[in-house]
Amino acid sequence: MSTTTAAPPAEVKPKILEKPQKAPAVAQPSPNGESQTKGENAAPPPAPKLTGAELKAKAKAEKQARRAQVKAAKDATPGGAPAPASSAQSNHPTADSKGNKAKGKPDGAPSASSGATGRTAGSRGSVPTIPPKPESSIPECFSHLSMAKRLPITQADKDVHPAVLALGQHMATFAIDESITRLKATLLAFKKVIDSYTTPPGNTLARHLTPHVLNPQIEYLSACRPMCFSMGNAIRWLKLQVSKIDPDVPDAEAKKELCASIDAFIQERINFADVVITQKAADYIGEDDVVLVYGRNTLVEQVLLHAHRVAGKKFDVIVIDDPYERQGQVLAKALSAEGVEVSYSGDFGALRFHVQCADVILLGAEGMFSNGALYARCGTSDLAIAGKDFGKKVYALCETINITDRVSTDSLTYNEIDPERCSGSSFRLLYDTTPSHYLSTVVTEISSAQPTSVSYLLRKLEDSN
Amino acid sequence: MANNDAKVSISGQPPVYSNPDVGSFDIVATYHRLLADDPELTMPMATIEALIEALGASSATTVFETMNLVEAQSDRLRQSPLVANPMAVRHGSDFFKQYLIRELRQLPSSGGAASGSESRNEDQQFSVIRQHLLRNARLFATRAKDTREQIASQGRHLIADKSIILTHGASRVVRTLLERAIERVNGDPPRRFKVIYALGDGRRAESEKVVAALRAKGISVATIPETGVAHVMSKVTLVLTGAEVITAQGGIIGQLGTYQIAKLAKADGKPFYVAAEQHKLGQTFPGDQFRFGCSGFEQNLLTYFSSKTASSTAAETETDDEKRARKVRSATPLDFTPPDLITNFICDHGVKATVELEHQAIDMFLG
Numbered sequence: 001m002s003t004t005t006a007a008p009p010a011e012v013k014p015k016i017l018e019k020p021q022k023a024p025a026v027a028q029p030s031p032n033g034e035s036q037t038k039g040e041n042a043a044p045p046p047a048p049k050l051t052g053a054e055l056k057a058k059a060k061a062e063k064q065a066r067r068a069q070v071k072a073a074k075d076a077t078p079g080g081a082p083a084p085a086s087s088a089q090s091n092h093p094t095a096d097s098k099g100n101k102a103k104g105k106p107d108g109a110p111s112a113s114s115g116a117t118g119r120t121a122g123s124r125g126s127v128p129t130i131p132p133k134p135e136s137s138i139p140e141c142f143s144h145l146s147m148a149k150r151l152p153i154t155q156a157d158k159d160v161h162p163a164v165l166a167l168g169q170h171m172a173t174f175a176i177d178e179s180i181t182r183l184k185a186t187l188l189a190f191k192k193v194i195d196s197y198t199t200p201p202g203n204t205l206a207r208h209l210t211p212h213v214l215n216p217q218i219e220y221l222s223a224c225r226p227m228c229f230s231m232g233n234a235i236r237w238l239k240l241q242v243s244k245i246d247p248d249v250p251d252a253e254a255k256k257e258l259c260a261s262i263d264a265f266i267q268e269r270i271n272f273a274d275v276v277i278t279q280k281a282a283d284y285i286g287e288d289d290v291v292l293v294y295g296r297n298t299l300v301e302q303v304l305l306h307a308h309r310v311a312g313k314k315f316d317v318i319v320i321d322d323p324y325e326r327q328g329q330v331l332a333k334a335l336s337a338e339g340v341e342v343s344y345s346g347d348f349g350a351l352r353f354h355v356q357c358a359d360v361i362l363l364g365a366e367g368m369f370s371n372g373a374l375y376a377r378c379g380t381s382d383l384a385i386a387g388k389d390f391g392k393k394v395y396a397l398c399e400t401i402n403i404t405d406r407v408s409t410d411s412l413t414y415n416e417i418d419p420e421r422c423s424g425s426s427f428r429l430l431y432d433t434t435p436s437h438y439l440s441t442v443v444t445e446i447s448s449a450q451p452t453s454v455s456y457l458l459r460k461l462e463d464s465n
Numbered sequence: 466m467a468n469n470d471a472k473v474s475i476s477g478q479p480p481v482y483s484n485p486d487v488g489s490f491d492i493v494a495t496y497h498r499l500l501a502d503d504p505e506l507t508m509p510m511a512t513i514e515a516l517i518e519a520l521g522a523s524s525a526t527t528v529f530e531t532m533n534l535v536e537a538q539s540d541r542l543r544q545s546p547l548v549a550n551p552m553a554v555r556h557g558s559d560f561f562k563q564y565l566i567r568e569l570r571q572l573p574s575s576g577g578a579a580s581g582s583e584s585r586n587e588d589q590q591f592s593v594i595r596q597h598l599l600r601n602a603r604l605f606a607t608r609a610k611d612t613r614e615q616i617a618s619q620g621r622h623l624i625a626d627k628s629i630i631l632t633h634g635a636s637r638v639v640r641t642l643l644e645r646a647i648e649r650v651n652g653d654p655p656r657r658f659k660v661i662y663a664l665g666d667g668r669r670a671e672s673e674k675v676v677a678a679l680r681a682k683g684i685s686v687a688t689i690p691e692t693g694v695a696h697v698m699s700k701v702t703l704v705l706t707g708a709e710v711i712t713a714q715g716g717i718i719g720q721l722g723t724y725q726i727a728k729l730a731k732a733d734g735k736p737f738y739v740a741a742e743q744h745k746l747g748q749t750f751p752g753d754q755f756r757f758g759c760s761g762f763e764q765n766l767l768t769y770f771s772s773k774t775a776s777s778t779a780a781e782t783e784t785d786d787e788k789r790a791r792k793v794r795s796a797t798p799l800d801f802t803p804p805d806l807i808t809n810f811i812c813d814h815g816v817k818a819t820v821e822l823e824h825q826a827i828d829m830f831l832g
Binding site for chain 1: 713714715748750752753755756758804820823824826827828830831
């Protein structure tokens with residue numbers, strides 16, 4: 001690993017660990033044991049396809065059997081595999097005692113484990129609440145919209161790597177929320193997956209890794225929360241890299257190569273992209289401007305801080321908050337701690353007044369469609385429409401990895417349901433789609449462009465890769 | 466500069482300079498001399514010619530030195546307070562740098578040679594390019610003038626019979642286009658059209674010269690002050706204007722007043738065409754009227770004062786350079802016309818939509 005790549009994991013790790021600490025810490029031992037036995041289990045050809053219920057039952061049985069086996073193995077070889085075994089042993093009693101809370105025993109109360117969600121902004125993860133059972137309640141015409149759900153770890157496929165298991169839980173609880181952070185965490189977890197992988201005899205890495213190892217991880221992750229566009233793009237890229245690996249290359253070298261290219265990808269498409277966009281967008285903030293932002297977006301926050309600290313500009317900020325998330329408060333506090341004057345509005349009351357006061361509107365993107373429509377936090381389009389009405393400049397900030405080749409003109413084709421606000425009579429959507437003509441400029445790391453040129457950027461990127 | 470040449474010829478071996486020496490060469494003066502000598506020269510082209518002259522005055526012989534020199538000299542020119550439009554300078558030097566890089570890529574690389582001698586070889590081949598450039602310094606400018614004729618032949622097809630064309634400014638492209646359109650070209654009959662010329666207050670003499678030239682060619686021209694554009698817009702068939710710079714999003718930066726006419730044309734639903742050479746296209750990306758996306762460029766047309774207060778407190782604190790820059794720039798003020806107000810560009814290679822130019826700008830950037 002090069003020095004440049006050493007930084008990203010360090011950045012993300014604390015994030016992973018900070019929120020629902022119990023779940024991953026307890027979850028670790030048993031899947032670790034799994035990964036030890038995985039080699040033996042993966043060697044025989046995979047079982048024929050079963051229905052969901054059968055599969056679940058089978059997985060459950062298998063899991064129990066495996067757990068017993070692992071336990072026996074651990075007891076039998078105390079000095080065997082030092083690190084994981086000893087940690088598993090030391091954690092063992094806690095695992096039993098806390099099992100009901102975080103992990104859920106196969107025969108225990110799984111509902112309790114699935115209830116350890118808690119998405120409320122302030123006290124996330126501290127008080128377990130039971131989410132509604134939404135599948136049945138969503139009208140059929142909206143059945144294509146998916147929703148994050150807390151999948152009990154016990155229900156996960158046996159091949160799911162512990163790092164991915166933990167990541168899935170974070171995504172399901174929205175502890176890792178933004179598209180770009182999800183992407184980064186996913187890639188880092190996949191690096192661990194690749195690292196702990198060995199090609200079974202009689203197979204080649206290029207042919208075995210994707211269907212037998214990567215796909216279960218991906219399925220698990222998307223079951224926890226529907227994948228965002230950037231993850232889709234990156235996974236397609238990763239699979240292509242895997243398929244390109246020469247079968248004659250030894251395992252260790254191939255893995256090293258893959259990990260290196262993942263690192264390069266993170267560096268180039270995420271870290272470097274963010275730096276470039278930050279600098280560019282900060283240029284669009286003028287002296288004595290009033291900048292209007294919506295909710296909290298990491299990239300937007302970086303831009304504001306850069307313009308203030310590095311470019312030394314004097315400007316005011318209006319934070320309009322998403323009333324369901326209140327993440328804007330975090331941003332407002334961070335900015336005012338830096339000495340930026342911030343006005344805060346908790347919801348869309350007086351939206352047009354605030355827009356009228358603003359000079360520049362900065363929007364963070366969750367994704368971008370190739371027709372130039374912006375896919376972002378629900379409420380963004382109201383802001384953009386008001387901005388257009390008053391002739392304000394509306395900038396959308398988006399890394400090119402977030403651009404999808406799909407097209408959408410409305411907010412219902414692609415969206416996600418808020419798992420916390422979903423009842424039989426109503427539900428809330430997490431995102432909305434802003435048509436391209438309400439945006440003045442899209443700022444990407446390649447170049448700033450008219451939103452309608454996004455598809456051209458995408459094509460250029462594909463050509464150059 | 467003669468001194469440098471002598472040094473090279475005596476030692477036989479070109480001396481290695483990390484920062485190429487250009488002697489007493491002054492690129493800013495050269496740039497202005499070129500513009501003054503040839504009124505037909507556009508600003509990006511004058512930049513290129515000035516850079517070639519800098520190359521001639523320098524002792525740079527290797528690829529690296531030359532690129533360094535071009536970089537340093539174009540930065541100097543761009544940041545000079547005497548340059549009215551640094552965006553045009555930037556686009557010209559970018560165009561030139563790209564030309565150099567393209568030429569370098571086309572060099573036949575000797576495959577079997579060791580890397581050291583290969584780069585040596587490359588440098589030798591590069592000196593051939595350099596010689597070629599110096600000998601044909603005027604080539605860029607003459608080619609640019611040819612493109613004006615190309616644009617004229619493209620543009621005449623947009624002029625419908627008995628149309629009335631509104632124009633302003635002293636764009637050479639527009640003038641050429643109108644002058645050719647009134648003539649019979651290759652059996653294509655002359656167009657029948659009339660021109661309304663919006664006279665600006667700021668550049669009265671220049672405008673009147675253009676009007677006189679057009680009338681001399683047999684084009685009937687009516688003049689109207691710029692304040693009367695909205696008044697006559699209902700009579701107009703199409704608006705035709707030039708540009709100093711084409712921006713990366715497919716808009717233009719041009720003489721103050723262009724934006725206003727574009728807005729009025731849009732309000733009345735009249736087509737707004739921009740006739741401009743493609744070498745004016747570049748990476749400048751203006752955010753709005755007050756941010757042209759060019760560091761160091763500031764055009765502050767707004768000075769608030771009343772008879773009871775001093776004119777401006779800033780005027781006392783500004784440096785000499787800033788004062789000079791303000792003087793130069795307020796003599797030739799600019800505005801930015803965003804792409805949504807522009808119907809089409811009339812370019813060297815045909816009539817193009819604004820998106821096409823935006824795509825070209827992206828291509829330029831990605832190389």
